[in-house]
Amino acid sequence: MLIVFSLSSLSCCYSLLSIVLFLSPLYRVASLSSLSCCFSLLSIVLFLSPLYRVASLSSLSCCFSLLSIVLLLSPLYRVVSLSSLSCCFSLLSIVLFLSPLYRVVTLSSLSCCYSLLSIVLFLSPLYRVASLSSLSCCFSLLSIVLLLSPLYRVVSLSSLSCCFSLLSIVLLLSPLYRVVSLSSLSCCFSLLSIVLFLSPLYRVVSLSSLSCCFSLLSNVLFLSPLSCFLSPLYRVVTLSSLSCCFSLLSIGFSLSLSSLSCCFSSLLCFSRSSSLTILIMFSLSSSSRSPQKGRTALHWAAGAGNEQALRLLLDHNNEVDVEDSFGMNPLLLAAWFGRLKILQILVASGAKLNCENKNGLGLLHCAAQRGHSRVLEFIMEDLVEDVLLDRVDNSGKTAFHLAAEHGQLEVVEFLIGMGCTHGLKDKDEHMALHLAAKHGHNEVLQKLVETGVDIDERNIDGLTPLHLSSDGGHYECVKLLLQACCNVNALTNKNMNALHYVAQHGFERETSLLLEAGVNTDTVDGQHTSPLHIAVLHNHTEVVRLLIDAECDLDISDHRLQTALHIAAEHGRQDIAEMILIAGVNLKLLDKQGKTSLEVAARGNHVILVDMIIKADRFYKWEKDNVISDDDSWLGKQLSFKQDHQVETQHLRSVTWRLATKDLSRGEWKSLAQHWGFTDAHIRSIEQQWTGTKSFKEHGHRMLLIWLHGVVIAGENPIKGLYEGLTGISRTDLAESIRQKANADTSSPKKCTAM
Structure with missing residues (x-):
């Protein structure tokens, strides 16, 4: 038989199948639905099994003795117990190569794989009974299957050591385990199909056989789903089999939110099947909450836009205003995700309109932040009496603030048209104009400027929109505000102008814009730091070049009495130091410690910088003594103090x-x-x-x-x-x-x- 599958011979495969089928008396009895013969055969099998007899008598000592014999007679188990890796692989190789199914999987022979699947299906009496909907035989076979399983008996007796031993054997003999180890995707799918079709309960569900479904569920309650995709309940949902869905749920199958929440939540988001609706009704009631966010089925249905599920849940008296761990109720989720139809259903069901989450976000806030203009239109046109347009959240922001902050131009235009207050400030004294400038939303900023608001309004820290857009490096916003004639030299509470911010981040284009607009290059902040100091400190060479070209004052001292050259010398900024030296700087100035820039460089062991400063000092002395006219000056000529x-x-x-x-x-x-x-x-x-x-x-x-x-x-x-x-x-x-x-x-x- 192994040769047939190794050679992928499909015709021989089917011939062997026929032989195996007719050699099975139990299969023949099951096919004929002969109940008396079935019981006779079953009795023989039962009494021939010593392990079954022991299990029936609940003789724990004998059970362990028998199990010990079985385990000790297994070479593979002995190898595993001794942790002998080399022998383990040798034995596994023997077992694997003796398995036709494993051989087919290894060779990735898809046709033979399906043939083997058919063999396994037809060799299963229980599967045949289920397919024929033979209720009497189904009960008989199920009883046998339960009592004939040593592993099931071990689990029932809570014998942990035996359980691990048996599971170890099963795992290592599993072709599916081998496929996963080899990362063979095609064979993996084939084997998964085998597992699905080997499940009588799965087959019953697929065939929508209601009578057998009840029988199986009544007698095989231990068959709780081990994984999402192998779960009969999951299969029912995907196949939309209503009758079997009712059977499964009424018999006691339930969805474990802790283990299967991801799978069934995704179904809830994307499925519209009636079976799923039943599933929601039975397994995701208002009392069942997801452990991560505390959300009920009503939350998921509202967020996903599942109208059928939502109506069913509401019909079964689910609380319409129930909140999750963030304070979001279904109405707020519908507004957040833009589910207009869901919103209308919830409003009609009596949902509170003035609700808010833990951050104080209401309906308008949620819809405005996410840019759902149609939802806003519904709220403002149909619910305007109950919803305040300028309502603020915990941070003092209105829906207008949030729309501007997140760049929702269409919503901004709608709210302006509805007559919202443009100049309201939040707790940080930000207007919508500030938030749009801060986040670089140029089109929104343009619209707000057109409304005529004060573009030089300051927030709690004294920052204007120009400061915020400069700090963020938003070129278009800076350009727009300058074209709107904002105050380019406006100062913050720390006495900083916009040039300080672009110098700090090294924004060259924004620096050029501000310099062209006439910004004061020599403004000093509260630490007496000029934009040049900041640019040198952060090593922004090109910004330093722009500032020097704009003829900024090179000799300004900060709160430590350090010039820009002192800072360059302290940090070893050679390129910047040379630009400053070439531009001409007072080398005699002392810092708070009485050090010149030369001494600061020497203290830091910046040898090249020391030599550069001495060269510059000697050069300017020579130039002062020898250059008579501007024609003889080195200004504008190629001058360098580097090595x-x-x-x-x-x-x-x-x-x-x-x-x-x-x-x-x-x-x-x-x-x-x-x-x-x-x-x-x-x-x-x-x-x-x-x-x-x-x-x-x-x-x-x-x-x-x-x-x-x-x-x-x-x-x-x-x-x-x-x-x-x-x-x-x-x-x-x-x-x-x-x-x-x-x-x-x-x-x-x-x-x-x-x-």
Whole structure:
């Protein structure tokens, strides 16, 4: 037989089926509905079963003895008990390959899978009896099935250890378990079909056989559904079998909300079957609540828009105003989800119109927030006497506020047309205009501006709509408000203008809009912080560039007396620091601790920044002493204070490296620096870097590169400068050596000819 299924031979499969069918006496008796023969055969089977006899006598000790024998005779059980994984897999392989059904599943042979299903169906006497609606045989067979099940007996006796043992055996021998392990989707569906069709109760339900349904339910009460999709009750609902649905529910089947709520809730949302209505009536009464949200069937029906279920529940005296854990009743849910017809039914059934949830949201609030204009029209046109248009929730918001906050333009237009008050404020003193600007709802904002409300109105924190839209980076809203001539320099309670907010978030486009509108770039807030301070602190390079281009004041000090350059130096912002240095800043300003920006950079060990500030300081001194006219100024020219990586100066940088690391002794770099006009502050800042006992070599090299930067900018001869400097500190030997090498090197860009 295994070969047939391995080869997926459909014709041989059917031949084998015929043989198996006729070899079953019990099947033949069941087919003929011969009650006397059925009982005779059953009696034989019963008395031939020692386990049944033990169970009938309720002999617990013998039951355990028999079960122990069965278990100990099972090699697979022994392997599982010993936790021998390798042997377990070996035994499983044997069992699996001996199973034709498993082989079919493994080969994903769909045709043979269906053939095997047919075999299993026709081999089941109970299934045959159920199909033939033979009530007398059905009772007989059911009694046998119950008492012949050792697992059922174990469960009845509450023997936990035996239960686990038996379940372990069943699980490992299950082809369905193997399919799930292999993630074979097609075979999984096939096996699930097998499980469904193997259930007599399921078959009865599918065939809508009412008499057999009662018989099965009366005698097999232990068959409570283990999962949603294997549940006969679930199948009844999906097939809309009314008669069987009544049978199942009246016999005691009920829906467990704790375990099956998701499945049946989804059915409630999407199904319109009459069976589902019956299910709701019996299993989801007003006293049954979902554990998560405390909702009854009436809530689900209202939210899902199931009119049939709603009417049935209302006809059975369900409380129309029952609330869930959020204070939402069916009427509020209908308004929230836009179920107009449901709303009308509930109103006609006497639902309270002035209800509200725990947040104070009423009918208008729910419909307005969700944008259900048709529901609003019904409320305002038919229920206007009972519903207040400007009613507020716990936060002081009206329906108009919520519609503007959530961008519901159609609702906003409707409420304006109904005459709502435009300028009402909530507990935070937000008007609808503030909320639309805050959340970037440009079209709603445009509509509100057209109503003529004050666009510079302030909330509890002193923020105008321009502040809120700037803080959110809502470009179109900022643009609209500026075009409407709002006050671009309006200040909040913290003395901040809109530019502070865009600088904080780095919104470049919004910054440009505000600068074009003439915003004050030098406004300081309560901490005496300017927009430039904020942009530097948050490292928004492009915003800093825009502010510098707008000629903001670079020397404003905050509450710590720090300029923007102090902040850049403290946080190591090289790009921003260079922009500020190129723009021209006062390097002498001190913070509260008496530190210049140079000393702040040195304290933070920002070596590159230290060198940049010294370069800038020396450059501006040179420019002050040497630039006579604007034509000679470096303003607008390509100027940089960063490290030099130009190819043209590579040879000179090599000379300075050799000089600092090979030729100059400890302390000589300081003498050379003083000769070239480095201040004591410059030298201290360079010297603050510590890399070990030979740090002086690194210090000397940095000083020489800073000096070289100034020489290149001034257009002077660097070799000549080195010669004069070394001579000035009495190192004529080094000076002469450099001069000779420079004159001998024809590739040198500068020769020392004027000595």
